[in-house]
Amino acid sequence: MRSRPPQPLDAGSAEPKFSNCVGKNDEVRDDGRYKLTYVAYSSAPPEQHPEAVRKVRAMIEQQGFKIDGYRETIDGKVDTVLDASQESSRYLVTVETTTGGLLLFLVKTPCLMPPTPSPTSH
Numbered sequence: 001m002r003s004r005p006p007q008p009l010d011a012g013s014a015e016p017k018f019s020n021c022v023g024k025n026d027e028v029r030d031d032g033r034y035k036l037t038y039v040a041y042s043s044a045p046p047e048q049h050p051e052a053v054r055k056v057r058a059m060i061e062q063q064g065f066k067i068d069g070y071r072e073t074i075d076g077k078v079d080t081v082l083d084a085s086q087e088s089s090r091y092l093v094t095v096e097t098t099t100g101g102l103l104l105f106l107v108k109t110p111c112l113m114p115p116t117p118s119p120t121s122h
Helices: 046-062
Strands: 015-020 032-043 066-073 077-087 091-097 104-109
Touching: 046 066, 046 077, 046 091, 046 104
Parallel strands: none
Antiparallel strands: 015 032, 032 104, 066 077, 077 091, 091 104
């Protein structure tokens, strides 16, 4: 029996969420700093989740991410979790099977500054 190719991310599920950067003493600067949490889902059937998580793991390891947590099953049932971090960028990545059977993809950034306009030449 051939397995079906993994499902792409569901187009309407992507949700970027921006929030203020909060310092360790609850301070917030008014200079545009922000954190981004980006969430998307795939409706791939649960039996495809382990393969998808393995592919994401291989890809992000090549990009210098450290695997902080990983599993494919619990008690023989598909229940994927991949948690990874990259020290140089301080990005966090999570991929996991949700209670509703979807595959969640989540990326969190550290505090970022908005882009600055480039100088115009005269």
